[in-house]
Amino acid sequence: MTIRFYNARILTMEEPLEIFMGELWVKDGKITYCGSPVSAPITQPFDREMDLQGNLILPGFKNAHTHSAMTFLRSFADDLPLQDWLSKQVFPMEALLTESDIYTLSKLAIAEYLTSGITANFDMYVNSDAIAQSSVDTGFRTVIVSGLNNFVHSLKGLADCYETYNHFHPLIRYQLGFHAEYTTNESLLLGVAELAKTYHAPVYTHNSETNAEVADCIRRTGKTPTAYLASLGVYDYGGGGYHCVHFSEEDIAIFKEKHLSVITNPASNLKLASGIAPIRRYLAEGINVALGTDGPASNNCLDMFREMFLMTGLAKVREEDASVVDALSVLRAATVGGAKAMGLSQCHTLTVGSCADLTVLDLHKPNMQPLNHILKNIVYSGSKDNVLLTMVNGRVLYEKGCFYLDEDIETIYEKCNKITQRIKAAKK
Amino acid sequence: MTIRFYNARILTMEEPLEIFMGELWVKDGKITYCGSPVSAPITQPFDREMDLQGNLILPGFKNAHTHSAMTFLRSFADDLPLQDWLSKQVFPMEALLTESDIYTLSKLAIAEYLTSGITANFDMYVNSDAIAQSSVDTGFRTVIVSGLNNFVHSLKGLADCYETYNHFHPLIRYQLGFHAEYTTNESLLLGVAELAKTYHAPVYTHNSETNAEVADCIRRTGKTPTAYLASLGVYDYGGGGYHCVHFSEEDIAIFKEKHLSVITNPASNLKLASGIAPIRRYLAEGINVALGTDGPASNNCLDMFREMFLMTGLAKVREEDASVVDALSVLRAATVGGAKAMGLSQCHTLTVGSCADLTVLDLHKPNMQPLNHILKNIVYSGSKDNVLLTMVNGRVLYEKGCFYLDEDIETIYEKCNKITQRIKAAKK
Numbered sequence: 006m007t008i009r010f011y012n013a014r015i016l017t018m019e020e021p022l023e024i025f026m027g028e029l030w031v032k033d034g035k036i037t038y039c040g041s042p043v044s045a046p047i048t049q050p051f052d053r054e055m056d057l058q059g060n061l062i063l064p065g066f067k068n069a070h071t072h073s074a075m076t077f078l079r080s081f082a083d084d085l086p087l088q089d090w091l092s093k094q095v096f097p098m099e100a101l102l103t104e105s106d107i108y109t110l111s112k113l114a115i116a117e118y119l120t121s122g123i124t125a126n127f128d129m130y131v132n133s134d135a136i137a138q139s140s141v142d143t144g145f146r147t148v149i150v151s152g153l154n155n156f157v158h159s160l161k162g163l164a165d166c167y168e169t170y171n172h173f174h175p176l177i178r179y180q181l182g183f184h185a186e187y188t189t190n191e192s193l194l195l196g197v198a199e200l201a202k203t204y205h206a207p208v209y210t211h212n213s214e215t216n217a218e219v220a221d222c223i224r225r226t227g228k229t230p231t232a233y234l235a236s237l238g239v240y241d242y243g244g245g246g247y248h249c250v251h252f253s254e255e256d257i258a259i260f261k262e263k264h265l266s267v268i269t270n271p272a273s274n275l276k277l278a279s280g281i282a283p284i285r286r287y288l289a290e291g292i293n294v295a296l297g298t299d300g301p302a303s304n305n306c307l308d309m310f311r312e313m314f315l316m317t318g319l320a321k322v323r324e325e326d327a328s329v330v331d332a333l334s335v336l337r338a339a340t341v342g343g344a345k346a347m348g349l350s351q352c353h354t355l356t357v358g359s360c361a362d363l364t365v366l367d368l369h370k371p372n373m374q375p376l377n378h379i380l381k382n383i384v385y386s387g388s389k390d391n392v393l394l395t396m397v398n399g400r401v402l403y404e405k406g407c408f409y410l411d412e413d414i415e416t417i418y419e420k421c422n423k424i425t426q427r428i429k430a431a432k433k
Numbered sequence: 434m435t436i437r438f439y440n441a442r443i444l445t446m447e448e449p450l451e452i453f454m455g456e457l458w459v460k461d462g463k464i465t466y467c468g469s470p471v472s473a474p475i476t477q478p479f480d481r482e483m484d485l486q487g488n489l490i491l492p493g494f495k496n497a498h499t500h501s502a503m504t505f506l507r508s509f510a511d512d513l514p515l516q517d518w519l520s521k522q523v524f525p526m527e528a529l530l531t532e533s534d535i536y537t538l539s540k541l542a543i544a545e546y547l548t549s550g551i552t553a554n555f556d557m558y559v560n561s562d563a564i565a566q567s568s569v570d571t572g573f574r575t576v577i578v579s580g581l582n583n584f585v586h587s588l589k590g591l592a593d594c595y596e597t598y599n600h601f602h603p604l605i606r607y608q609l610g611f612h613a614e615y616t617t618n619e620s621l622l623l624g625v626a627e628l629a630k631t632y633h634a635p636v637y638t639h640n641s642e643t644n645a646e647v648a649d650c651i652r653r654t655g656k657t658p659t660a661y662l663a664s665l666g667v668y669d670y671g672g673g674g675y676h677c678v679h680f681s682e683e684d685i686a687i688f689k690e691k692h693l694s695v696i697t698n699p700a701s702n703l704k705l706a707s708g709i710a711p712i713r714r715y716l717a718e719g720i721n722v723a724l725g726t727d728g729p730a731s732n733n734c735l736d737m738f739r740e741m742f743l744m745t746g747l748a749k750v751r752e753e754d755a756s757v758v759d760a761l762s763v764l765r766a767a768t769v770g771g772a773k774a775m776g777l778s779q780c781h782t783l784t785v786g787s788c789a790d791l792t793v794l795d796l797h798k799p800n801m802q803p804l805n806h807i808l809k810n811i812v813y814s815g816s817k818d819n820v821l822l823t824m825v826n827g828r829v830l831y832e833k834g835c836f837y838l839d840e841d842i843e844t845i846y847e848k849c850n851k852i853t854q855r856i857k858a859a860k861k
Contacts, residue, residue: 113799272742310816332512378509381511
């Protein structure tokens with residue numbers, strides 16, 4: 006399949022960030038040309054040529070933290086204190102999910118990612134088989150991260166998954182991880198550190214999401230979660246933390262020294278009243294920052310435009326300074342920062358040879374006019390309403406409100422509603 | 434023009450908030466039927482009958498604070514401290530706007546309102562003629578509020594406008610107001626109080642947006658802005674405040690006693706680092722809360738879905754309690770709360786005889802699935818991508834991404850870009 010986008014504004018996300026008019030060609034999932042308009046007659050025929058009418062192509066957003074299959078809990082358990090939410094709603098209902106449920110619920114999330122220009126996710130959930138298959142079947146790119154904890158999985162299972170899913174399909178990668186230090190005992194954590202050493206691999210986990218979590222870790226171990234994990238060797242080969250809302254000076258120093266990524270989830274941190282992460286500081290220290298939606302039970306939507314505005318807006322109100330964490334920093338986090346955190350070095354910029362993971366934003370909408378500063382418009386004013394098209398690995402999976410997946414979208418909705426109804430009925 | 438919407442979910446916003454399956458008829462700008470499905474043969478012919486396929490009709494959102502014509506500054510002056518933003522960017526460029534510019538720039542904002550399901554705005558800007566005409570020409574509903582201050586307008590002009598624009602066109606109303614106590618001298622404020630008495634009319638103004646503003650007012654007058662304005666009689670006939678981020682106990686008591694409305698603008702308060710308003714407290718006191726986007730230079734987008742999520746999300750993180758300011762409170766603020774604040778008693782619910790100001794939300798989108806709780810979905814997960822149709826006063830002005838205005842949307846974009854370029858060139 007070959008595609009030519011022309012008459013396009015292009016933002017490659019290579020530095021310095023600049024938009025130029027040009028065209029972009031795609032063949033067999035890769036970018037084969039990205040540059041100035043081609044005026045000479047083009048001899049090779051394309052399967053499809055699209056006049057983008059000045060609309061903007063940029064790399065797809067990387068949703069660097071999510072739990073896709075939790076779509077079934079969207080708007081079921083809101084407006085509840087965090088502990089109630091987890092113990093009374095989330096855990097009992099998750100226990101009722103089958104592998105087939107997780108497959109279908111993940112597909113619903115993938116459809117939603119596409120509406121927001123997201124081309125890859127970093128997905129932590131209990132069933133890697135179902136996640137991997139839902140992505141491969143829809144054509145979406147997923148980096149799976151282990152949700153190992155005291156109750157599910159084992160170190161052997163983690164090692165098996167690591168080897169299996171890093172050789173499963175070009176759309177799938179697997180990273181070492183565990184749910185959180187407060188759900189994973191020290192023996193398991195030492196085992197994870199050992200695996201990190203074996204594979205020379207980074208490790209990812211929920212880290213310092215709430216004040217209570219940090220205080221509890223200090224009470225138990227005498228250390229913050231970051232310091233504790235570092236002391237066990239978990240972070241010796243890099244990796245990162247999801248949330249990173251409540252960090253000490255020492256935590257920041259560890260993240261800096263070990264080149265760990267902060268993966269921030271601002272909407273979730275609001276909705277669950279967890280707090281506002283010190284993003285200005287992380288950026289000032291040169292720490293890689295990525296952006297994620299978290300799962301649909303705690304957000305509730307999977308919308309990178311919301312996250313982008315929140316990343317800058319919350320930093321501004323936190324620091325009482327409207328000039329901090331500017332729009333360009335946010336765009337970097339949502340694209341190249343995410344790719345770096347997830348280990349997707351082939352999908353981060355629009356350059357020849359890279360994977361054709363991209364989105365096209367419609368500038369012919371009131372919220373993008375006038376064209377004072379397109380990059381700022383995306384962050385401060387953009388919405389899913391601007392997403393014209395989302396392409397993953399050279400395939401158009403979403404265009405003008407329609408999905409091009411292996412299954413009809415209304416069928417996916419119907420299945421998800423049935424799953425939800427079944428689980429609600431069983432819980433009663 | 435008669436229209437029948439059938440096979441619809443309907444949320445009238447009458448209490449208790451409930452969704453039912455039914456239909457809604459519109460004739461000459463009014464709702465003529467809203468209730469159960471009509472099974473008997475319908476004898477009267479409709480100009481148009483729409484099968485909504487289970488999608489949701491609800492009252493249009495009321496954008497209860499904005500400065501529409503500031504679209505020209507969108508993404509031009511971001512990431513700047515507030516004072517720099519106002520003095521170095523906003524004021525010098527606004528001084529260059531003509532009446533015709535304001536007319537066109539307001540039209541761009543109206544188009545954007547429609548994409549977000551907004552059917553009325555509460556617009557403070559310097560030229561009432563241009564604002565009124567842009568709304569009448571596009572078919573949009575606007576409550577204009579005076580931006581009187583030491584530099585523009587006069588008390589005589591305010592009285593003239595009040596009389597003129599309350600008898601100008603069914604789509605236009607006018608409310609007394611002034612920019613802010615810090616830009617309006619005491620003699621003018623006493624004059625406004627006198628006009629409020631003459632007309633038995635409410636008064637609206639920017640109030641306690643920043644800490645610095647409150648501290649400065651106390652230094653000058655010995656009182657907070659609310660207490661100061663109340664002492665002058667400005668609020669004797671009701672009204673409200675835009676922003677209300679930094680309120681004292683006395684301010685809250687005054688708002689409660691005088692039945693004033695808090696009009697909150699959460700995105701703007703983030704972007705300009707102003708703070709987070711104590712919305713939980715206002716609601717607990719029974720104060721009417723409305724929701725607004727503020728102008729496009731300080732937000733930058735005109736999107737009620739963003740504001741709705743922020744209203745609850747910021748309250749949760751402020752109070753460190755995920756259960757506060759629930760989704761239904763937010764929906765009320767965005768619809769009936771706004772209508773009450775703006776004095777639009779004929780447009781607040783979907784009831785027979787009310788103005789047909791409504792929006793249809795597409796539930797056949799991933800972010801609305803599964804259908805656990807549709808009202809929570811709207812607030813936590815909704816986006817402009819869900820807006821299928823927006824109708825003002827019985828006319829469809831926006832449907833499936835297309836605008837039905839008096840002027841082509843691309844022409845409006847072109848004119849707005851020309852205005853912006855001219856002003857940028859003149860400022861250099």
